[in-house]
Amino acid sequence: MRGAVAVACALTTGTVLGNVARAQSSVTIYGILDEGVNYISNTQVAQGAGRTGGHVFSLTSGAKQGSRFGFRGAEDLGGGMKAIFTLENGLDLSSGKAAQGGLLFGRQAFVGLATRYGSLTLGRQYDSGADYVGGFSAASNWAGNIGAHPGDIDNLNYAYRTNNSIKYSSVSYGGFKFGGMYSLGGVAGDVSRNQVWSLGAGFSANQFAFGISFVNARSPNLSYFGTTGTAGGATTNNLGATSLTGVQGNPVFSGYASAHSEQIFGAGASYTAGGLTVGTTYSNIRFSSLGDLQSGPNPVRYQGTAIFNDAELNVSYFITPALLAGASYNFLNNSGAGGQQGAKYHQVDLALDYFLSARTDVYVIGIYQKASGRDSTGQPAVASLNTLTPSNSDRIALIRIGLRQKF
Numbered sequence: 001m002r003g004a005v006a007v008a009c010a011l012t013t014g015t016v017l018g019n020v021a022r023a024q025s026s027v028t029i030y031g032i033l034d035e036g037v038n039y040i041s042n043t044q045v046a047q048g049a050g051r052t053g054g055h056v057f058s059l060t061s062g063a064k065q066g067s068r069f070g071f072r073g074a075e076d077l078g079g080g081m082k083a084i085f086t087l088e089n090g091l092d093l094s095s096g097k098a099a100q101g102g103l104l105f106g107r108q109a110f111v112g113l114a115t116r117y118g119s120l121t122l123g124r125q126y127d128s129g130a131d132y133v134g135g136f137s138a139a140s141n142w143a144g145n146i147g148a149h150p151g152d153i154d155n156l157n158y159a160y161r162t163n164n165s166i167k168y169s170s171v172s173y174g175g176f177k178f179g180g181m182y183s184l185g186g187v188a189g190d191v192s193r194n195q196v197w198s199l200g201a202g203f204s205a206n207q208f209a210f211g212i213s214f215v216n217a218r219s220p221n222l223s224y225f226g227t228t229g230t231a232g233g234a235t236t237n238n239l240g241a242t243s244l245t246g247v248q249g250n251p252v253f254s255g256y257a258s259a260h261s262e263q264i265f266g267a268g269a270s271y272t273a274g275g276l277t278v279g280t281t282y283s284n285i286r287f288s289s290l291g292d293l294q295s296g297p298n299p300v301r302y303q304g305t306a307i308f309n310d311a312e313l314n315v316s317y318f319i320t321p322a323l324l325a326g327a328s329y330n331f332l333n334n335s336g337a338g339g340q341q342g343a344k345y346h347q348v349d350l351a352l353d354y355f356l357s358a359r360t361d362v363y364v365i366g367i368y369q370k371a372s373g374r375d376s377t378g379q380p381a382v383a384s385l386n387t388l389t390p391s392n393s394d395r396i397a398l399i400r401i402g403l404r405q406k407f
Contacts, residue, residue, distance in 0.1 A: 024076045031069035034062045035093045036363075036402025042383075044392045061093035063387070064144035064363060064402055068099075068107055074114075084119065085111040100161075108161065118170040118179070124227075125165045127181055128200030129266045130158045132211035136268030136279045138314035138328035138349050139386075146398060147349040147367055148386040149310050150332050151250035154264050154283035155215070157386070162196050163227050175205040185218065193294070194223040210269045220262035220287070221296035252345070252384050253287065255376030256306050256337065257296025260289035275318030283310040290337060300378045306337035314349075324353040334376065343373035343381035359406045367398045 040056045061067045070088035077083055088107040090099030100106025110123030126134075134140050139148035139157040148157035162183045169179040178201040185194030200213035217224040263286045270279035290302040314328035328349045336342030346369065353363040371381040371394045383396035390396075 025074065027071060027073040029069070029071055031407050032065050032067060032404065033093060033407075034065050034067050034402060034404040036060065036063060036400050038063070039399045040388065041397040042391045042393055042395070043389045044382075059094055062090070062099065063146045063400055064142075064365065064404055066099065066107065066145065067091050067093050070105075070107070077113075080116040082114045083111075084114050084121070106161070110165075110167075112167075116171065118168060121167050121169075123165065124161050124163050125167050125181065126158055127155065127160075127162055127196065127213075127215050128179060128198035129155050129213040129215045129264055131169070131179065132177075132200030132202045132213045133266040133268040133281060133283075134158055136209070136211060136270050136281050137312060138279070138316075138326060138330075141279075141314075142316055142324060142326040142351045142353055142363075143314075143328060143349040143367070144365060144400075145387050146385055146400065147328070147347075147351075147365060149283070149312070149330055150345050150347070150369070150384050150386060151252045152386050153253055153285055153308060153332070154266055154310055156266065156268075156281060156283065159386070160224055161227055162224070165196070176203045177201065183223070185223065192218055194219050196223050207272045208269070211267065213264075213266045215262075215264040215266075217262045218260065219292070219295040220259055221257040224262065250384060251375045251377050251379070251382065251390055252332075252334075252343070253306075253308070253376050255300050255302065255378065256287035256290060258290050258292050258298035258302065259287035259306075260292040260295060262287050277316050279312075279314045279316075281310075281312045284308070285310070287337075300338070300340075300376075302337045304337055306342075306376065307335045309333050309335075322355045324351075324355075326351040326353070334373070336374070337376075340378065341374050343371060343375045345381070345383075346370045347385075360404070362403050363401070365398075365400045365402070368395070369397075370395045 038058050038060055043056055068088055068090050070086060073085045075083040086108050087105045089105050090107045092099055108124060110121045110125050112119055112121030134156040137156045139145060145157050152159035164186060165181050165183040167181040170177050180199045181197065183196040187193040196217045198213060198215040202211035265284045268281040270277055285308040287306040290304060291298055310332045312328060312330040316324055316326040318324050330347045332345040334342030348368050350366045351363060353361055355361045367385060369383045369385055371383045373381050375381040381394060383391040383394055385396055385398060
């Protein structure tokens with residue numbers, strides 16, 4: 001996807017068929033292959049009727065950047081208009097399986113039209129939070145999905161896609177861009193149920209960039225978090241741990257599966273001076289009208305609204321033109337619901353990335369997280385890094401050494 005070195009294949013140019021000129025077209029084949037060895041200090045392991053903890057070594061795919069291959073095409077229709085499409089498949093190099101719950105093109109699948117005023121696309125796509133704010137997070141630059149905010153609760157690391165969506169993205173007006181997305185719920189008799197909509201805008205000029213977004217999802221357990229497969233069904237994540245799809249898969253917010261709606265406000269900014277980049281993100285996440293059993297289970301019998309606030313500060317620096325160092329601190333606070341105390345999560349990400357060429361790099365990522373309070377399930381909070389099986393204690397550490405190649 002972003003930054004991939006692609007192989008382009010020109011298909012047709014200027015051939016006349018009857019009274020219709022066949023316009024110039026192109027298809028680009030691209031991909032990213034990411035594989036590495038992980039050490040995880042403390043993860044839950046089933047033992048009889050309960051769970052115990054233990055460290056684990058594993059060889060896994062797509063932790064820094066999701067392994068994928070895709071096709072991107074464009075056809076010039078004349079008058080400044082183009083027909084465009086993207087089909088992108090996620091994959092697990094360790095096993096050869098498809099990612100995103102086994103979907104053929106689970107990362108992205110859309111078709112649309114692009115003009116001098118912007119593009120209109122239809123299909124499976126990212127929301128405006130991912131588009132306009134996600135790029136400011138450490139996870140989307142150098143920390144990988146394992147370094148995302150717990151559960152990627154604000155989707156700033158592109159974990160969740162939206163099906164049945166219509167999206168508009170403007171061109172740049174002096175560095176300013178904007179756009180929006182609407183996903184049809186498809187529920188007979190209830191137009192709003194399962195619908196998702198989002199708005200976003202961003203500005204970039206010289207050394208400064210800024211983005212802002214708002215996402216609203218109805219029945220988010222199904223319409224938003226459940227789009228990697230069948231909500232509530234079993235799947236295997238990219239670090240080999242079995243979990244549930246939908247919001248149920250993560251104790252950070254699994255207790256709020258019965259939310260009738262979710263709202264995510266996000267903002268991010270960065271400043272670059274030479275080889276130094278300083279970035280920040282802020283997200284406010286609200287699971288509202290808890291207790292809607294059509295959206296998901298509610299074993300704790302929550303009512304009302306659960307509110308999360310997430311703040312991140314990150315910095316990266318090119319020590320040499322080929323060696324990048326990164327560090328970030330993230331704090332996620334849950335205010336709780338129904339009068340119950342919430343949880344707090346402190347997380348530090350560190351990384352070194354050495355570029356062997358424009359297409360190939362080797363890297364090491366280290367992550368530490370500490371949890372406190374009570375999580376959404378009403379239990380003492382345990383550390384829970386994104387994509388990993390949660391720890392059986394309030395802390396967890398991970399070290400990953402990996403290799404990434406783009407084509």
